Amino acid sequence: MDDLTFGKRNKRGDWAPDGRIETAPVFTLPPKPLAFLKWLPHYFLPWNVLFAASAVAYWHFIVPEAEVLKTFHFAWILRLFLVNCVAVFLFYGAFELRLYILRAQDNRFKYNGKFPGDNKNPAFLFNSQNADGIIRTFGMALPIWTALEVGILYAYANGLVPWVSFAAKPWYLFGIALVMPIFHEAHFFAIHRLIHWAPLYRWIHSVHHNSVNPSPWSSLSMHPVEQLLYFSAALIHLIIPSNPILAIYQLHYSGFGAVVGHLGFDKIELGAEAAIDSHAYTHYLHHKFFEVNYGDGLVPFDKWLGTWHDGTKESDARMQARYEKRKARANAATAAK
Secondary structure (H helix, E strand, O other): OOHHHOEEEOOOOOEEEOOOOOOOOOOOOOOOHHHHHHHHHHHHOOHHHHHHHHHHHHHHHOOOOHHHHOOOOHHHHHHHHHHHHHHHHHHHHHHHHHHHHOOOOOOOOEOOOOOHHHOOOOOOHHHOHHHHHHHHHHHHHHHHHHHHHHHHHHHHHOOOOOEOOOOOOHHHHHHHHHHHHHHHHHHHHHHHHHOOOHHHHHHHHHHHHOOOOOOHHHOOOOOHHHHHHHHHHHHHHHOOOEOHHHHHHHHHHHHOHHHHHHOOEOEEEOOOOOEEEOOOHHHHHHHHHOOOOOOOOOOOHHHHHOOOOOOOHHHHHHHHHHHHHHHHHHHHHHHHO
8 A cells, every 4th residue: 555645754754644633523512423423433443343352252261150260269360361461462463473573564654664673772671672562561461460350250250249241231231331442541541641740750651651662562561550550440340330241341452452552553454455544643642742642532631631632733833832831830940949
């Protein structure tokens, strides 16, 4: 495919899509019903349906019977952990292999023209962004993910939280499943904004922002405190009456969904004329500029709070103006001492 049909490339080789990024037409006033109906299929396809399907398959083929879950036992806990590891390795690894190792698309639709594996970087373990990401993913993120999963399944099996069956309340559970991505967005925005507070940023979030040019293994390359906060979205299913399949879906949405925003490519080519949109540009701009797009635009928190960047020069100017105001306040505070 010719990526210059869809965007432009600067002298450094960095590609950007034409036009501006738009937030989802869900929380807009006045309502835009036609825009909403046009957008709606993208809410489900391809990612949300994929993660929901993976949760259902995981529940039926991997998770043991409720009677087994009533007792913590090394065998079933290890099974869940190993399956999670294999699934992440295959899912993340497929993108890494195609886009960054085989470079099947070269740098077509790639936001940053450079490939992080081409250069050593002392900000990472072993001077390697990939090695750092893999170690943090399998050494910390997956144990945290699995520990939360084990605790949630144990709570359901022992009746510590309400277990609502699909047979009893199918529409109620369908409604919860429908809004789970919206809850994820709200939760992610809240914790993301929190860890951009300067002391927490230096201690916690700076680890993730070492990946200025993100790639698949950057997705869960975080400080363990951030990983715990990130996956804690699933704890909502211990607070509201829910179902363990939905809790697994929430974990899969977080765990597998993290890679989507870190692909580094705008489109994944499927052939000469076909491609899947990654919708990764919003989060790429956050990695590039640090203080914009704390959310992904499903809920327009950034627009409401003045931190939205839609990829245009106008957004660049607004971002720079915010920086200058903050710099002026800091200088004034220093002078007053």
